[in-house]
Amino acid sequence: MRKISDLFEQVLQVINIGLVSFKESLEDVGVKVIQVDWRPSAATDDETRDALQKLLGSK
Amino acid sequence: MAVKGILKEGEYYDSVTLMLVARDVLALEGVEDAAVVMGTDQNKSILETSGILLDIFKDAIDSDLLIAVKAKDEAICEAAIQKAKELLTSRHLKMQETGEYTPKSLEGAVDFLSDANMAIISLAGKYAGDEAMKALKKGLHVMLFSDNVSIETEIELKKYGKEHGLLVMGPDCGTAIINGAPLCFANVVNRGDIGIVAASGTGLQEVSTVISNEGAGISQAVGTGGRDVKKDVGGIMFIEGIKALEEDPETKYIALVSKPPHPEVLKKVASLIKTEIKKPVVGIFLGGDPKVVEGAGAIPASTLEEAGLIVSSLSKGKSMDEFKKLLEDREKEILNLAEKESQNKTATQKFVRGLYTGGTLCDEAMLISRTIIGEVYGNAPLNPQFKLEDSWRSKENTFVDLGEDEFTVGRPHPMIDFTLRNKKILEEANDKEVAVILLDVVLGYGSNMQPGDELNPIIKQAKETAEKDGRNITFVCTITGTDKDPQGRGKVKQQLEDAGALIMPSNAAASKLASYIVKNLGGVK
Numbered sequence: 264m265r266k267i268s269d270l271f272e273q274v275l276q277v278i279n280i281g282l283v284s285f286k287e288s289l290e291d292v293g294v295k296v297i298q299v300d301w302r303p304s305a306a307t308d309d310e311t312r313d314a315l316q317k318l319l320g321s322k
Numbered sequence: 323m324a325v326k327g328i329l330k331e332g333e334y335y336d337s338v339t340l341m342l343v344a345r346d347v348l349a350l351e352g353v354e355d356a357a358v359v360m361g362t363d364q365n366k367s368i369l370e371t372s373g374i375l376l377d378i379f380k381d382a383i384d385s386d387l388l389i390a391v392k393a394k395d396e397a398i399c400e401a402a403i404q405k406a407k408e409l410l411t412s413r414h415l416k417m418q419e420t421g422e423y424t425p426k427s428l429e430g431a432v433d434f435l436s437d438a439n440m441a442i443i444s445l446a447g448k449y450a451g452d453e454a455m456k457a458l459k460k461g462l463h464v465m466l467f468s469d470n471v472s473i474e475t476e477i478e479l480k481k482y483g484k485e486h487g488l489l490v491m492g493p494d495c496g497t498a499i500i501n502g503a504p505l506c507f508a509n510v511v512n513r514g515d516i517g518i519v520a521a522s523g524t525g526l527q528e529v530s531t532v533i534s535n536e537g538a539g540i541s542q543a544v545g546t547g548g549r550d551v552k553k554d555v556g557g558i559m560f561i562e563g564i565k566a567l568e569e570d571p572e573t574k575y576i577a578l579v580s581k582p583p584h585p586e587v588l589k590k591v592a593s594l595i596k597t598e599i600k601k602p603v604v605g606i607f608l609g610g611d612p613k614v615v616e617g618a619g620a621i622p623a624s625t626l627e628e629a630g631l632i633v634s635s636l637s638k639g640k641s642m643d644e645f646k647k648l649l650e651d652r653e654k655e656i657l658n659l660a661e662k663e664s665q666n667k668t669a670t671q672k673f674v675r676g677l678y679t680g681g682t683l684c685d686e687a688m689l690i691s692r693t694i695i696g697e698v699y700g701n702a703p704l705n706p707q708f709k710l711e712d713s714w715r716s717k718e719n720t721f722v723d724l725g726e727d728e729f730t731v732g733r734p735h736p737m738i739d740f741t742l743r744n745k746k747i748l749e750e751a752n753d754k755e756v757a758v759i760l761l762d763v764v765l766g767y768g769s770n771m772q773p774g775d776e777l778n779p780i781i782k783q784a785k786e787t788a789e790k791d792g793r794n795i796t797f798v799c800t801i802t803g804t805d806k807d808p809q810g811r812g813k814v815k816q817q818l819e820d821a822g823a824l825i826m827p828s829n830a831a832a833s834k835l836a837s838y839i840v841k842n843l844g845g846v847k
Contacts, residue, residue, distance in 0.1 A: 264487060268569040275500055275503050280431075281450075281468070285768070291767070292504065298422070299424065301445065303360075304385070
C-alpha cells in the first residue's frame with residue numbers, strides 16, 4: 264500500500280498543467296518538470312463535454 | 323473614443339500570461355481600457371460591463387483568444403492590438419525556442435516523464451477537478467492551485483487521495499514545500515527537521531520564513547486549501563498530512579497553521595495528536611482560543627511569528643525562556659519606536675491604513691490590532707459591522723485585503739502586480755487623517771520579482787506628497803521572505819528603508835507597531 268510519506272523519500276518530478284510561471288520556478292530550483300500544452304476542448308457546453316469524456320473513457 | 327478588437331480561434335494562453343500582456347497594453351499612451359482574455363462566459367460578461375464586448379466576441383468559446391482595446395482613436399487601438407499580438411508571440415516563441423516537448427495531455431506527460439510523482443494544476447476551476455482526478459488515477463500526488471472547484475469535487479478527490487496514499491493539496495492551495503522545492507507561491511527556506519501542515523497559504527509562508535530566518539529549517543510543508551478544515555471536508559488532508567509527517571524520519575517537530583478548524587475537525591485533530599502523534603506539535607489557529615490548541619495536546623501560539631519562534635526553539639534545543647525573552651525585547655523596541663513615530667504627526671493624523679496582499683496576513687493584522695486599537699474597517703473585517711460600504715474607500719482605521727475577488731477580477735493577484743496597491747498608497751497619502759500606512763511584501767516564487775524597485779519610488783512619492791502638506795506618514799512594512807528567495811529579503815529591506823519605511827521582523831511586529839502609533843495618537847475605536 265502506497266503512503267503519502269513515500270513521496271518524501273523520492274526525487275520530486277512534476278507535471279505542470281496551467282500557469283507556465285510555476286514550471287519556470289520549479290526549473291529554477293532544479294526540479295524536473297514537464298509542461299502540458301493544455302487547452303480547453305472546443306466543446307464548451309458542459310453537456311457535450313461530459314458526453315465526450317464518457318465516450319473517451321476519461322470519466 | 324474608439325473600440326476595436328480581434329478574435330483568434332483556438333489560441334490558448336494561461337491567465338497570468340494574458341493579464342500581464344493586458345497590463346502592458348493598458349500602459350500604452352492613449353489606451354483607456356484593454357482586455358486580453360479567453361472567450362469564457364465570465365470574461366465576456368466582464369467585457370460587457372466594461373463596454374468593450376464587440377459583436378465578433380459574442381459567439382466566442384473558451385478556446386478563443388479575445389483582444390479588445392478602447393483608446394482615443396482607431397490608430398492607437400490598432401497599434402495596441404499589434405503590441406498585444408507581439409507580446410503573446412514572443413511568449414510563445416520563448417517556449418518553442420527551448421525545444422522542449424510539451425505534450426497535449428496529462429496522459430502524454432505521464433508517458434514522457436514516467437517517474438513523475440506530482441501534478442500541479444492551475445486551470446480554470448471548471449476544468450481543474452477533472453484533471454486532478456485523472457492525475458490521481460495515474461498515481462500522482464496533486465497540488466490543486468485552482469479555486470472555484472466545487473466542494474463535492476474536493477471531497478471526492480480527497481477521499482480518493484486518502485484511500486490511495488496520495489496527497490491532495492487544494493483546491494485553492496497556493497503554497498507548499500515538498501522535498502525542499504517551493505511549489506507555486508512559496509519561499510526558499512532552509513531544509514531542516516520541522517514539518518508544517520497548513521490550511522492557509524500566506525500563513526504557511528510567514529511561519530516557514532520565520533523558522534528559516536531563525537536558522538532552523540523545514541522538512542516538508544503540506545498545504546491543504548482553506549476549506550479542508552471546514553465541516554464538509556472534515557480535515558481529510560489536514561489529518562493525512564499530520565500522519566505523513568509523523569511517519570517521515572526527517573521531521574522531528576510539527577507545526578499546524580490554520581484559521582480555527584470546525585469543532586468536529588478540531589476534535590479529530592486533537593484525538594489524532596493524543597493517540598498517534600509522538601512528535602511535539604505547535605499549533606496556531608488564528609483567532610481561535612489557544613486553550614483549544616492546548617486541549618488538542620499541542621503547544622499553542624498566539625501569532626504566526628510566535629508559532630515559528632516556538633518550533634524553531636524546540637528544533638534548536640533552546641529553552642522556551644529564550645524565545646519569550648526575544649519576544650519581550652521585541653515588544654519593548656516596538657513601544658519605543660511607536661512613541662518616537664507618534665511625535666511627528668499633525669493633529670488630524672490619527673489612523674492606520676493596512677493595504678495587504680496576503681489574506682491570512684491581513685486577518686492576523688486585524689486580530690492583533692483589535693487588541694490595541696479596537697475594531698478596524700475592511701473589505702473582509704473580523705466584525706461584519708465594520709465592513710466598508712465601498713471597499714475602494716477607506717475610513718478611520720482600515721485594513722484591506724487586496725487579494726479578495728472584488729479587487730482581482732481581470733487582474734493578476736496583488737502579490738504579483740503592484741499596480742492597484744501602488745495607486746491605493748498614493749490615495750491614502752492624500753488623506754489628512756492617515757498617520758500610518760501598513761504594507762505586507764510577500765517574497766518567494768510566484769510573487770512580484772522586483773518588489774523593492776516598484777515600491778521604493780511609490781513610498782517616496784507618497785511621503786513627499788504628505789510632506790508638502792506638512793504631514794509625516796509612517797510606513798510600516800513586513801517582509802515575508804528569506805535571503806535565499808529570488809528577490810532576497812535583505813536587498814528588498816534595504817530598498818524599502820532607503821524610501822523611509824520601517825521594516826519589522828514579522829507581520830505580528832508590524833501590526834503591533836502600526837497599532838501602537840495609532841493608539842498614541844488617539845485613533846482608537
